[in-house]
Amino acid sequence: xxxxxxxxxxxxxxxxxxxxxxxxxxxxxxxxxxxxxxxxxxxxxxxxxxxxxxxxxxxxxxxxxxxxxxxxxxxxxxxxxxxxxxxxxxxxxxxxxxxxxxxxxxxxxxxxxxxxxxxxxxxxxxxxxxxxxxxxxxxxxxxxxxxxxxxxxxxxxxxxxxxxxxxxxxxxxxxxxxxxxxxxxxxxxxxxxxxxxxxxxxxxxxxxxxxxxxxxxxxxxxxxxxxxxxxxxxxxxxxxxxxxxxxxxxxxxxxxxxxxxxxxxxxxxxxxxxxxxxxxxxxxxxxxxxxxxxxxxxxxxxxxxxxxxxxxxxxxxxxxxxxxxxxxxxxxxxxxxxxxxxxxxxxxxxxxxxxxxxxxxxxxxxxxxxxxxxxxxxxxxxxxxxxxxxxxxxxxxxxxxxxxxxxxxxxxxxxxxxxxxxxxxxxxxxxxxxxxxxxxxxxxxxxxxxxxxxxxxxxxxxxxxxxxxxxxxxxxxxxxxxxxxxxxxxxxxxxxxxxxxxxxxxxxxxxxxxxxxxxxxxxxxxxxxxxxxxxxxxxxxxxxxxxxxxxxxxxxxxxxxxxxxxxxxxxxxxxxxxxxxxxxxxxxxxxx
Amino acid sequence: xxxxxxxxxxxxxxxxxxxxxxxxxxxxxxxxxxxxxxxxxxxxxxxxxxxxxxxxxxxxxxxxxxxxxxxxxxxxxxxxxxxxxxxxxxxxxxxxxxxxxxxxxxxxxxxxxxxxxxxxxxxxxxxxxxxxxxxxxxxxxxxxxxxxxxxxxxxxxxxxxxxxxxxxxxxxxxxxxxxxxxxxxxxxxxxxxxxxxxxxxxxxxxxxxxxxxxxxxxxxxxxxxxxxxxxxx
Numbered sequence: 013x014x015x016x017x018x019x020x021x022x023x024x025x026x027x028x029x030x031x032x033x034x035x036x037x038x039x040x041x042x043x044x045x046x047x048x049x050x051x052x053x054x055x056x057x058x059x060x061x062x063x064x065x066x067x068x069x070x071x072x073x074x075x076x077x078x079x080x081x082x083x084x085x086x087x088x089x090x091x092x093x094x095x096x097x098x099x100x101x102x103x104x105x106x107x108x109x110x111x112x113x114x115x116x117x118x119x120x121x122x123x124x125x126x127x128x129x130x131x132x133x134x135x136x137x138x139x140x141x142x143x144x145x146x147x148x149x150x151x152x153x154x155x156x157x158x159x160x161x162x163x164x165x166x167x168x169x170x171x172x173x174x175x176x177x178x179x180x181x182x183x184x185x186x187x188x189x190x191x192x193x194x195x196x197x198x199x200x201x202x203x204x205x206x207x208x209x210x211x212x213x214x215x216x217x218x219x220x221x222x223x224x225x226x227x228x229x230x231x232x233x234x235x236x237x238x239x240x241x242x243x244x245x246x247x248x249x250x251x252x253x254x255x256x257x258x259x260x261x262x263x264x265x266x267x268x269x270x271x272x273x274x275x276x277x278x279x280x281x282x283x284x285x286x287x288x289x290x291x292x293x294x295x296x297x298x299x300x301x302x303x304x305x306x307x308x309x310x311x312x313x314x315x316x317x318x319x320x321x322x323x324x325x326x327x328x329x330x331x332x333x334x335x336x337x338x339x340x341x342x343x344x345x346x347x348x349x350x351x352x353x354x355x356x357x358x359x360x361x362x363x364x365x366x367x368x369x370x371x372x373x374x375x376x377x378x379x380x381x382x383x384x385x386x387x388x389x390x391x392x393x394x395x396x397x398x399x400x401x402x403x404x405x406x407x408x409x410x411x412x413x414x415x416x417x418x419x420x421x422x423x424x425x426x427x428x429x430x431x432x433x434x435x436x437x438x439x440x441x442x443x444x445x446x447x448x449x450x451x452x453x454x455x456x457x458x459x460x461x462x463x464x465x466x467x468x469x470x471x472x473x474x475x476x477x478x479x480x481x482x483x484x485x486x487x488x489x490x491x492x493x494x495x496x497x498x499x500x501x502x503x504x505x506x507x508x509x510x511x512x513x514x515x516x517x518x519x520x521x522x523x524x525x526x527x528x529x530x531x532x533x534x535x536x537x538x539x540x541x542x543x544x545x546x547x548x549x550x551x552x553x554x555x556x557x558x559x560x561x562x563x564x565x566x567x568x569x570x571x572x573x574x575x576x577x578x579x580x581x582x583x584x585x586x587x588x589x590x591x592x593x594x595x596x597x598x599x600x601x602x603x604x
Numbered sequence: 605x606x607x608x609x610x611x612x613x614x615x616x617x618x619x620x621x622x623x624x625x626x627x628x629x630x631x632x633x634x635x636x637x638x639x640x641x642x643x644x645x646x647x648x649x650x651x652x653x654x655x656x657x658x659x660x661x662x663x664x665x666x667x668x669x670x671x672x673x674x675x676x677x678x679x680x681x682x683x684x685x686x687x688x689x690x691x692x693x694x695x696x697x698x699x700x701x702x703x704x705x706x707x708x709x710x711x712x713x714x715x716x717x718x719x720x721x722x723x724x725x726x727x728x729x730x731x732x733x734x735x736x737x738x739x740x741x742x743x744x745x746x747x748x749x750x751x752x753x754x755x756x757x758x759x760x761x762x763x764x765x766x767x768x769x770x771x772x773x774x775x776x777x778x779x780x781x782x783x784x785x786x787x788x789x790x791x792x793x794x795x796x797x798x799x800x801x802x803x804x805x806x807x808x809x810x811x812x813x814x815x816x817x818x819x820x821x822x823x824x825x826x827x828x829x830x831x832x833x834x835x836x837x
Contacts (some may be wrong), residue, residue, distance in 0.1 A: 062809075062811060063809045063811070063831045063833075064831060066789075066808075066809035066810075066811045066831060067788075067789055067791075067809075067831060068787070068788060068789070069784055069788035069789065069792060073784060073788075074693060074698060075698070080697075080698065081698065081699060081700045082696075082697055082698065082699060082700055082701065084700075085700040088713055088714075089713070090710070090712075090713075095706065095709075097706055097709045097713050097714075097716055098700045098702070098716075099700070099714060100699050100700045100701065100714060100715050100716065101698070101699050101700075101714060101715050102698075103714055205817065206817050206818055206820070207820065208817075208820060209820035209821050212820050212821070247814075249811075249812050249813055249814040249817075250813045250814075250817055251811035251812060251813065252811060252813070253811055260811075372821070373821055373822055373823045373824070375813075375816065375820075375823070375824045377806055377807055377810075377813075377824070378813040378816060378817070378824070384817070416806065418787040418800070418801070418804060418806050419783060419784050419787045419788060422783075422787075430760070430779065431665075431666040431667065431756070431779055431782075432665065432666065432667075432668060432753070433668055433670055433671040435667075436667055436668070436671060436672075436673045436803075437671060437672065437673070439803070439804050440672070440673060440803055440804055440805075443804040443805060443806065444804070444805045444823075468704065469702065470702070521710065521712045522712065523712040524712065524713055524714045525711075525712065525714050525715075
């Protein structure tokens with residue numbers, strides 16, 4: 013029998029970015045809140061302190077800040093007819109764990125979605141015709157517009173001290189920024205850091221080719237800055253231990269460096285770490301959540317009753333918990349009916365390595381997850397005419413090393429021996445003189461790509477693992493090849509001695525062994541009605557009106573940008589509605 | 605890294621502008637590649653003597669001491685691997701190792717064996733020695749270097765069949781850990797004296813490039829530092 017705790021106004025499942033955003037909103041409103049985090053407590057001090065954090069093996073390779081796969085992973089298969097097998101070792105994506113979640117060890121690339129990403133299906137249909145969308149492609153519009161989200165994007169950028177250059181201020185295109193972005197209400201809160209050398213070479217080549225490069229919007233502050241909550245961040249020093257690491261300098265935005273300092277110590281907030289939620293409880297009608305069940309750090313089962321349930325775990329865990337809790341109808345790829353698990357999507361990336369002569373000093377160890385990098389947005393989203401290219405979507409093309417960490421980021425040209433004297437000579441010849449460029453591309457959603465519970469494999473508590481059914485479709489191979497060709501042209505213009513591209517081509521199955529992107533999306537998507545989605549425009553469950561679900565699980569299909577800006581914008585949009593409407597009169601916020 | 609940058613580093617040292625951020629500032633000139641006496645005195649904890657002989661021999665071929673640059677054995681890579689075997693990593697604590705184990709899934713779906721890294725070594729070394737014995741009447745470690753290279757290449761390409769663990773899996777584990785030991789912070793037992801970092805020009809745990817952000821394109825002038833505060837002088 014589970015221990016039953018005293019009822020609270022709200023329980024939060026997962027204390028990363030969206031959990032922190034909602035914890036602030038709800039405690040500001042005076043609610044009693046319990047936040048349950050599956051992983052340990054973590055803070056800049058002592059967990060990310062220098063010099064111990066500058067340890068590539070521990071954090072960059074072993075992944076001590078990631079979710080331990082030994083306890084829980086996902087299973088993966090390429091198609092619905094195959095048997096899925098566990099993702100036993102980290103490769104393709106990394107999962108967050110602990111207070112701050114993946115917001116601790118992210119790159120800090122803080123993008124807004126493009127306006128056209130949010131009404132993608134209607135945009136494609138009106139611009140290219142309904143037949144342009146393949147019949148098995150299940151993309152749909154967001155039930156919310158760029159204009160509605162813009163104030164929330166703007167606010168989150170200020171919370172995160174984002175460094176960057178506005179490209180579209182109130183509809184006016186500004187030099188030095190992204191001319192393809194939607195109209196902004198304000199500049200970025202902090203100026204960009206100077207381009208690292210690879211970024212400078214990229215800028216020059218992009219300009220020669222007529223592209224408008226700009227600094228990657230970076231949640232790496234460039235100056236001492238006080239955010240709207242009064243929390244102070246400091247300037248990034250491009251230390252090279254950023255992505256996969258916690259920031260020791262209070263420069264990279266994370267829940268710890270932006271929001272949690274004002275929440276710590278609030279009398280109406282209790283954070284319980286090492287608390288693993290196994291089920292969202294509902295009443296006999298199935299329409300009202302009554303709280304959650306979790307396993308506490310001593311292994312006891314505990315019931316936490318609550319009037320409001322905030323599901324703010326990582327994308328995959330949100331979907332799994334809905335399925336384990338039997339909330340909503342699981343998606344069925346045969347009938348196309350059901351919604352929980354529907355429209356899982358990913359990103360498709362390519363990389364071109366530029367190998368320069370030994371008089372070109374790239375200094376690859378100078379870098380950050382985002383700051384110092386440069387990017388173009390010409391071939392992303394629907395920023396270009398797709399009528400002749402035969403695909404939907406696109407990619408960012410960017411340049412910049414994140415730290416040149418030698419175990420994981422050593423670059424030697426193809427054909428170099430993997431070991432022996434030749435390898436030893438090559439690492440010296442190329443290490444300091446090579447630069448990586450990448451594309452990061454959207455992946456559309458499809459009828460046969462989805463998430464469900466695995467029938468065989470279980471977590472350390474005996475509960476079914478989440479099962480991913482995913483492989484690339486023709487649209488994405490074409491998209492990636494098109495983007496990679498543009499990237500290769502830029503690299504040629506940079507005049508390296510050699511260049512080499514890694515690109516998924518038709519026939520290459522999704523390969524979980526190679527890191528590609530942690531931007532997994534969908535499975536608890538947002539839409540206009542309960543038959544096409546799990547949540548409404550305010551992130552509220554259609555089935556259980558006192559349950560709200562946050563994160564990239566809401567994305568109906570993926571974008572070519574990093575997801576944190578969009579998912580935080582959706583969370584703040586929802587939080588405002590919760591505060592202004594729902595808390596005064598709980599109930600469905602969208603009537604059908 | 606050309607001669608000019610080495611000279612630049614020297615020049616900075618002579619001018620005394622290397623920041624003494626990490627305790628004692630070594631002023632000695634760069635003396636790369638000097639083997640330390642510790643490399644031969646380390647007694648393995650996990651590996652038995654036959655396995656230890658294999659590890660030292662194999663690491664000595666994967667990153668040989670021949671040619672310019674530090675060899676893997678001199679850098680302490682065998683010690684690194686042995687120590688890793690006794691850590692949670694070696695015991696498989698980082699991996700999901702619950703069954704069932706399917707042996708027919710596509711390679712693109714990743715590792716599907718039941719073995720933690722230490723078992724991969726135990727089984728793989730036994731299989732490699734057994735294969736070498738069968739064909740050449742000697743353990744791998746007793747073969748001449750060119751024969752060792754041939755065996756390693758055969759394992760790498762899967763041209764030799766092992767029973768208990770695929771040769772490719774064993775080889776990949778060995779090469780991965782060898783490079784980890786070569787490039788990780790010296791606190792794990794490899795990369796002694798930061799020799800691998802010095803060889804490629806990686807400044808290690810320096811992690812402060814404020815003074816070089818606006819110097820793009822110019823060689824970085826400061827040497828490596830380790831987490832413990834050692835500098836490369």
